[in-house]
Amino acid sequence: MPKNIETKPAQSLGFKVGDALWSNIFKKENAEQRSTLAIMKSVPIFTGMSKPQLREFIKIMHNRQFKKGEAIFYEGEPGVGMYVIQKGAVAITKGKGFVEKLAELSVGEFFGELALLDESPRSATATAVVDCQMIGLFRPDLFDLVERKPRLGNKLLFQLACLIGARLKRTNEELETVWARIEDAKVIS
Amino acid sequence: MNEVRQILTLSLPPGTVRRIALWAVIGLAFFWIVALLPTLQSLLVILVAATFLSLLLEPVVTLFENRGVNRTLSSVLVFAILVFLAIIAFKFLTPIVSQEISSVSAGISDESSTNAMQQLQDKLGDNIPFFSSPAVQVAIKKKVDLLMKSSLTMVVDILSAIMSMFMAAFITFFFLKDGRRIKKRLISWMPNRYFEMSLILIHRIATQLGRYIRGQLLVSLIVGSMSVFALYLLDVRYYFFIGALAGLANMIPYFGPLVGAMPAIIVAFLDTGEVGSIAAVAVAFGSIQMFESVLVAPYIVSKSVELHPLTIILVVLTGGKLLGIFGMLLAVPVSSIIKVMSVEISWGLQNYRVFD
Numbered sequence: 052m053p054k055n056i057e058t059k060p061a062q063s064l065g066f067k068v069g070d071a072l073w074s075n076i077f078k079k080e081n082a083e084q085r086s087t088l089a090i091m092k093s094v095p096i097f098t099g100m101s102k103p104q105l106r107e108f109i110k111i112m113h114n115r116q117f118k119k120g121e122a123i124f125y126e127g128e129p130g131v132g133m134y135v136i137q138k139g140a141v142a143i144t145k146g147k148g149f150v151e152k153l154a155e156l157s158v159g160e161f162f163g164e165l166a167l168l169d170e171s172p173r174s175a176t177a178t179a180v181v182d183c184q185m186i187g188l189f190r191p192d193l194f195d196l197v198e199r200k201p202r203l204g205n206k207l208l209f210q211l212a213c214l215i216g217a218r219l220k221r222t223n224e225e226l227e228t229v230w231a232r233i234e235d236a237k238v239i240s
Numbered sequence: 241m242n243e244v245r246q247i248l249t250l251s252l253p254p255g256t257v258r259r260i261a262l263w264a265v266i267g268l269a270f271f272w273i274v275a276l277l278p279t280l281q282s283l284l285v286i287l288v289a290a291t292f293l294s295l296l297l298e299p300v301v302t303l304f305e306n307r308g309v310n311r312t313l314s315s316v317l318v319f320a321i322l323v324f325l326a327i328i329a330f331k332f333l334t335p336i337v338s339q340e341i342s343s344v345s346a347g348i349s350d351e352s353s354t355n356a357m358q359q360l361q362d363k364l365g366d367n368i369p370f371f372s373s374p375a376v377q378v379a380i381k382k383k384v385d386l387l388m389k390s391s392l393t394m395v396v397d398i399l400s401a402i403m404s405m406f407m408a409a410f411i412t413f414f415f416l417k418d419g420r421r422i423k424k425r426l427i428s429w430m431p432n433r434y435f436e437m438s439l440i441l442i443h444r445i446a447t448q449l450g451r452y453i454r455g456q457l458l459v460s461l462i463v464g465s466m467s468v469f470a471l472y473l474l475d476v477r478y479y480f481f482i483g484a485l486a487g488l489a490n491m492i493p494y495f496g497p498l499v500g501a502m503p504a505i506i507v508a509f510l511d512t513g514e515v516g517s518i519a520a521v522a523v524a525f526g527s528i529q530m531f532e533s534v535l536v537a538p539y540i541v542s543k544s545v546e547l548h549p550l551t552i553i554l555v556v557l558t559g560g561k562l563l564g565i566f567g568m569l570l571a572v573p574v575s576s577i578i579k580v581m582s583v584e585i586s587w588g589l590q591n592y593r594v595f596d
Contacts, residue, residue: 117432
């Protein structure tokens with residue numbers, strides 16, 4: 052064994068071990084937070100938010116793990132909030148006897164956002180297709196944030212309004228197309 | 241054995257066994273908590289007081305946070321304001337309170353109280369023959385003696401109450417500062433199936449209770465202040481104590497106001513011996529009650545937590561048996577809490593697929 056290593060003070064070695072330990076813990080936290088931040092940035096309702104603002108949301112969001120086949124929520128239950136998929140995939144289905152699959156969502160996608168506004172029943176059932184990791188934002192926490200930090204809370208509510216507005220516009224366009232087709236069909240018949 | 245199990249499984253609808261087991265566990269836990277109540281009395285009182293205080297102060301901390309101050313500093317600021325107010329109240333109230341304490345203790349220790357009681361009995365006996373019967377007089381004397389003996393232990397109780405107040409303040413500070421984090425951590429332990437339901441239930445219960453407790457305390461404060469002022473104007477002795485007691489007693493519906501008015505009427509009667517002074521105090525308390533029930537309570541206290549009069553009588557008696565005077569005072573708020581919780585939990589069980 053080389054001489055210089057043998058004579059190294061134990062204390063400095065201890066510090067090195069300690070530093071490595073703490074830096075690893077922080078590195079892990081940072082990596083987790085980084086991945087959460089990256090996923091959140093891809094969600095439209097968090098568009099235009101700075102990192103400190105996103106961190107404020109992380110503080111009030113809940114991490115949840117779901118096993119394959121486990122229900123996240125059922126159709127008809129009162130809505131509480133939205134989920135963003137961090138890992139895994141989620142199936143959105145409708146109906147009890149005959150189950151119709153509406154969509155399969157994957158990492159970075161979100162669902163249940165309308166429940167952030169009111170308690171109306173869930174319009175579909177969400178089930179984990181594989182083992183999933185999700186972050187949830189729920190109405191009581193959001194309303195509490197709106198009271199405590201109105202500027203930040205309103206920013207999210209505005210984004211949510213934009214999202215719903217865009218959806219309404221698209222639905223109207225689709226409705227107009229369908230309506231035009233029905234009118235055409237009437238004329239032909 | 242297997243056959244019995246098979247018959248049970250076949251005859252019961254799915255999920256029933258689990259439901260029965262769950263209710264049995266809830267029932268057992270409830271009885272266990274009730275059985276432990278007297279043992280954990282002081283701890284329980286501190287925790288309940290800290291919860292009430294934090295629910296009371298929460299909007300003030302939120303108001304500071306709303307102005308851009310962080311949570312910790314907001315909690316510190318609210319506590320600093322409270323300490324400041326307590327110091328001011330201490331400065332102003334100490335002379336009045338110490339004067340009242342010394343006159344009350346002097347009244348209890350010397351012969352004057354016995355004389356006063358005798359005087360009261362005589363006056364009552366003159367007007368109502370029932371009070372002049374020897375059996376009633378002996379019974380009253382026994383009660384008065386018992387009351388005087390218990391006044392000595394009151395000093396020890398006051399000291400331990402001060403200690404408990406400090407503990408409650410300490411816990412309240414952390415409830416205010418880290419309440420959200422504590423709630424988030426607690427709720428993270430919930431299984432997925434109960435998670436959303438628990439989240440919304442906790443929110444609904446906390447909102448209703450916060451409103452109820454803030455409302456009750458505000459009404460008590462208004463009634464207490466008005467009673468102190470009215471008794472001061474009517475020149476009734478111990479006006480501060482009696483008025484404050486009336487404010488506290490107001491938390492017990494129906495007979496709380498009566499309990500609050502009784503000491504004032506007795507003291508007024510002892511001092512003057514005139515029916516007119518009793519009438520004046522009764523009119524003052526009646527007016528305050530009318531003002532409270534017509535103009536204050538409907539706008540402040542939530543109707544959703546109202547209890548049936550019979551329930552109130554039963555819970556006040558049970559509270560008295562379990563925790564004494566403090567139990568009587570806490571009985572109605574605690575029952576209201578239980579009512580809100582059961583209503584909300586039953587709503588949750590009906591609306592969420594918990595048992596499937």
